[in-house]
Amino acid sequence: xxxxxxxxxxxxxxxxxxxxxxxxxPERMQGLGFGxxxxxxxxxxxxxxxxxxxxLRRHIAYIATHPVLAGFVxxxxxxxEERRAAGEPVSDAAIDTAKRALASTLAAxxxxxxxxxxxxxxxxxxxxxxxxxxxxxxxxxxxxxxxxPMLTLLTYNAVALPYRLFGVxxxxxxxxxxxxxLRSLHLAERNAxxxxxxxxxxxxxxxxxxxxxxxxxxxxxxxxxxxxxxxPLLLGAIVGAVGVRAWSxxxxxxxxxxxxxxxxxxxxx
Amino acid sequence: MVAELIRVSLLGGLLATDRAAGWNLMLSQxxxxxxxxxxxxxxxxxxxxxxxxxxxxxxxxxxxLLTDVALPAAHRPRDTATxxxxxxxxxxxxxxxxxxxxxxxxxxxxxxVIGVAAGxxxxxxxxxxxxxxxxxxxxxxxxxALAEAGDLAAFERLTWGGLVRAFLVGAAxxxxxxxxxxxxxxxxxxxxxxxxxxxxxxxxxATLLGAAAVMAFHAHVRGRRHGTRWAALGAxxxxxxxxxxxxxxx
Numbered sequence: 320x321x322x323x324x325x326x327x328x329x330x331x332x333x334x335x336x337x338x339x340x341x342x343x344x345p346e347r348m349q350g351l352g353f354g355x356x357x358x359x360x361x362x363x364x365x366x367x368x369x370x371x372x373x374x375l376r377r378h379i380a381y382i383a384t385h386p387v388l389a390g391f392v393x394x395x396x397x398x399x400e401e402r403r404a405a406g407e408p409v410s411d412a413a414i415d416t417a418k419r420a421l422a423s424t425l426a427a428x429x430x431x432x433x434x435x436x437x438x439x440x441x442x443x444x445x446x447x448x449x450x451x452x453x454x455x456x457x458x459x460x461x462x463x464x465x466x467x468p469m470l471t472l473l474t475y476n477a478v479a480l481p482y483r484l485f486g487v488x489x490x491x492x493x494x495x496x497x498x499x500x501l502r503s504l505h506l507a508e509r510n511a512x513x514x515x516x517x518x519x520x521x522x523x524x525x526x527x528x529x530x531x532x533x534x535x536x537x538x539x540x541x542x543x544x545x546x547x548x549x550x551p552l553l554l555g556a557i558v559g560a561v562g563v564r565a566w567s568x569x570x571x572x573x574x575x576x577x578x579x580x581x582x583x584x585x586x587x588x
Numbered sequence: 589m590v591a592e593l594i595r596v597s598l599l600g601g602l603l604a605t606d607r608a609a610g611w612n613l614m615l616s617q618x619x620x621x622x623x624x625x626x627x628x629x630x631x632x633x634x635x636x637x638x639x640x641x642x643x644x645x646x647x648x649x650x651x652x653l654l655t656d657v658a659l660p661a662a663h664r665p666r667d668t669a670t671x672x673x674x675x676x677x678x679x680x681x682x683x684x685x686x687x688x689x690x691x692x693x694x695x696x697x698x699x700x701v702i703g704v705a706a707g708x709x710x711x712x713x714x715x716x717x718x719x720x721x722x723x724x725x726x727x728x729x730x731x732x733a734l735a736e737a738g739d740l741a742a743f744e745r746l747t748w749g750g751l752v753r754a755f756l757v758g759a760a761x762x763x764x765x766x767x768x769x770x771x772x773x774x775x776x777x778x779x780x781x782x783x784x785x786x787x788x789x790x791x792x793x794a795t796l797l798g799a800a801a802v803m804a805f806h807a808h809v810r811g812r813r814h815g816t817r818w819a820a821l822g823a824x825x826x827x828x829x830x831x832x833x834x835x836x837x838x
Contacts, residue, residue: 339610355744371738389610443651443652445620460640465623517812552797555799556798
C-alpha cells in the first residue's frame with residue numbers, strides 16, 4: 320500500500336461492491352451504490368466530516384458500469400482521491416472523467432461476457448447436468464436437486480468471483496495505467512472462448528434432450544400417437560422462433576405465447 | 589403449510605436481493621430458485637418421489653425459457669428471480685391437494701406444466717410488484733442532502749434500507765404469489781379434471797420443450813461467431829460419447 324489505505328479497507332470496499340445496485344435508479348444508475356462502496360476508503364483518506372461529505376458528494380453522481388467489475392472503478396477512484404488528499408493537483412473533473420471512462424469501458428466489455436455469454440452458459444450446464452445424471456432409484460435421495468443448481472452457481476462464480484474479490488485492489492494498484500489494467504483482464508478473450516463453449520454445450524444439450532424424450536410414455540406407444548408429440552414440439556419451436564425475433568428482451572411473453580398455443584392444440588387433440 | 593410458506597418467502601427475499609441489489613451470484617436463476625424451493629417445500633412422505641423431480645424439471649424448463657441474451661436494461665421488468673420458486677412451490681403444494689381430482693401420472697408432467705405456467709405468470713405479476721423496490725427521486729435527494737451534511741452513517745443506513753426493501757419485496761411476492769397461484773390452481777383446475785388427460789399434459793409439455801429448445805438456440809448459438817459449427821461439433825461429440833458408453837440411443 321503506497322498511501323494511507325490498508326488492505327482491510329480495500330476488502331471492505333470489495334464486499335460493499337456486492338450491494339452496488341441496492342439503490343439503482345434511472346437518474347444516477349449505480350451512483351448511490353458507488354458512494355456506499357467507496358465510503359470505507361474515503362473514511363481512511365479524509366479525516367474531517369466536511370471532507371468526507373464533499374468526497375462522498377463527488378461519488379454519488381451518475382455512473383453506470385457492470386456490477387461484477389465495479390470494484391475496479393472504486394479502487395481507481397480511491398487512488399485518485401488519495402493523491403488529491405496528499406496535495407496533488409487532481410480536480411473533481413479529472414476524477415469524474417477517469418471514473419466514467421473506466422466504468423463505460425468495463426461495462427462494454429463486461430456485458431457481453433457476463434450477461435450475454437456466461438449467465439446463459441451457467442444455466443445451460445445446470446440443465447445438462449439434469450440430463451446427464453440418471454434419476455435415482457425409488458427411495459434414494461435425488462442429489463440432482465443440489466448438483467444442478469450447484470454447477471450453475473460454480474460455473475458463473477468461478478469466472479466472476481475473482482473479478483469481484485480482487486477488483487478494488489487491482490483498480491487501486493493500476494489506477495494510473497487504465498489501458499494496461501483493461502488489457503490484463505482478458506475480458507474479450509474469455510468471452511470469445513466461452514461463446515464457443517456455450518454453442519458446443521447447446522449441441523450437447525440437444526442430443527441429450529432428444530435421447531431422453533420418452534415419447535411412448537406420453538402417448539401410449541403407437542407410431543401415430545408418437546407422431547402427435549412431434550406436432551407440439553414443432554408448434555413450440557415455431558412460436559419460440561417467431562417470438563424471440565418479434566419480442567426481443569421479452570422471453571416471458573414468448574413463453575406464455577407458446578403455452579397459449581399449446582392449450583389450443585391440447586384442446587384440439 | 590405455514591412453515592413451508594415462511595421458508596419460500598425467505599428464499600424469495602434472498603433471491604430477489606441477489607437480483608436487485610447487485611450480488612448477481614446467480615442465485616436468482618430459475619433453475620437455482622426452483623431446486624432450492626424443492627429442497628425446502630415438503631409435500632409429505634408419500635410424495636417424496638415427486639418432491640424433488642418436479643422442481644428440477646420446472647426449474648430446467650423455466651431456465652431455458654427465461655434465458656435471454658438481451659442486456660438487463662433492455663428487459664421488460666419481469667421477476668424471473670422468484671418465478672422458479674413460485675412455480676416449484678405451487679406444483680409441490682398443489683400436488684397432494686389436487687391429486688384426488690387430477691389423478692394424472694404421466695411421469696409428473698402435469699405438475700411440471702402447472703409449475704411452469706405458475707412461474708411464467710408469476711414473472712409477469714412479480715415484475716409489477718417489484719416496482720415497489722424502485723428508488724425514487726426523493727431517495728436520491730435525501731442521499732444528496734446526507735452527503736452535503738457529511739452524515740455518512742445516515743447515508744449508509746439509506747443503502748442498507750434499500751437492501752432490506754429488496755429482500756422484503758421479494759419475500760412478500762414469493763409468499764403472495766405462491767398463495768395466489770396455489771389458490772387459482774385449487775379453485776380452477778378441478779373444474780377441468782376431465783379435460784386434463786395425460787395426453788394433453790404431454791402435448792403442453794412437448795410444446796414448452798420445443799419453445800425452450802428454440803429459445804436456448806437463440807441464447808447460445810444465434811449471433812455467435814461460428815456458433816452453428818460449435819453446436820454441431822457439440823452434438824457430434826455427444827452422439828459419439830453416448831454410443832461409446834452404450835447408453836441411450838440418440
